[in-house]
Amino acid sequence: MDSRGFHMLDRRRFQWLVPCLLFLLLGCSSPAREPQPPAASDPGVPAAQALEPEAPPASHRLEFRMPADVVRANLKVRQPGQKWQLVDGQDRPLAEFKVQPDRVKVRDAQDRELFKVKSKLKGWELEDATGRRLLRARPNRGGWEIQDGAEAPLARIVERGGGLVLEDAQGRELTRAEAGSGEVLFHNPSGGEAAVLRGASDPAVAIWWMLPETDPLAQAGLVVFALEVR
Numbered sequence: 316m317d318s319r320g321f322h323m324l325d326r327r328r329f330q331w332l333v334p335c336l337l338f339l340l341l342g343c344s345s346p347a348r349e350p351q352p353p354a355a356s357d358p359g360v361p362a363a364q365a366l367e368p369e370a371p372p373a374s375h376r377l378e379f380r381m382p383a384d385v386v387r388a389n390l391k392v393r394q395p396g397q398k399w400q401l402v403d404g405q406d407r408p409l410a411e412f413k414v415q416p417d418r419v420k421v422r423d424a425q426d427r428e429l430f431k432v433k434s435k436l437k438g439w440e441l442e443d444a445t446g447r448r449l450l451r452a453r454p455n456r457g458g459w460e461i462q463d464g465a466e467a468p469l470a471r472i473v474e475r476g477g478g479l480v481l482e483d484a485q486g487r488e489l490t491r492a493e494a495g496s497g498e499v500l501f502h503n504p505s506g507g508e509a510a511v512l513r514g515a516s517d518p519a520v521a522i523w524w525m526l527p528e529t530d531p532l533a534q535a536g537l538v539v540f541a542l543e544v545r
Contacts, residue, residue: 381510
């Protein structure tokens with residue numbers, strides 16, 4: 316074969332080789348395969364594994380002392396915004412209080428309903444388990460006017476001297492409630508200390524624990540009502 320034949324053969328080989336090289340170059344320069352997204356999790360299982368619900372905050376406690384050095388009762392949160400419990404000085408259960416948007420139900424230690432404190436358009440009413448009205452309270456000049464079940468005057472609560480004064484139906488002072496540091500102090504008409512409620516500092520909450528002619532469990536129910544409903 317002469318030189319001309321060799322040149323033609325080399326040209327054919329070159330023409331065949333060029334497409335092969337281009338094909339190889341294109342294959343190497345093609346974009347990398349995108350990673351596949353992780354398999355979707357089971358829709359029935361949350362992304363973060365469900366944990367045990369957090370425990371409710373430490374029980375809020377109101378301690379009622381009368382006189383100031385003798386614990387008569389403790390009012391404790393059992394379920395925030397829903398349940399309270401009253402226990403005596405030895406932590407024995409006396410009553411439970413179920414909070415609803417417009418009322419508080421009072422049950423004894425045997426789960427028998429005793430009272431209901433119900434919100435009204437003006438004030439509140441205390442009823443017994445049969446629905447009979449025992450007390451009615453109506454706002455009056457920044458305080459309260461309390462009537463018995465027959466709507467006869469029973470007591471009044473008035474603002475005076477930076478605190479609240481509880482008076483009987485004849486206007487005689489029974490007790491004065493004043494805010495302290497994390498407590499409410501009750502003073503008798505002569506100025507002596509009669510009782511103290513620790514764990515609250517609002518006399519408008521505490522004053523109901525001294526309401527005259529009222530069952531102590533109902534008094535505690537009124538305190539819960541003042542805390543949670545009104």
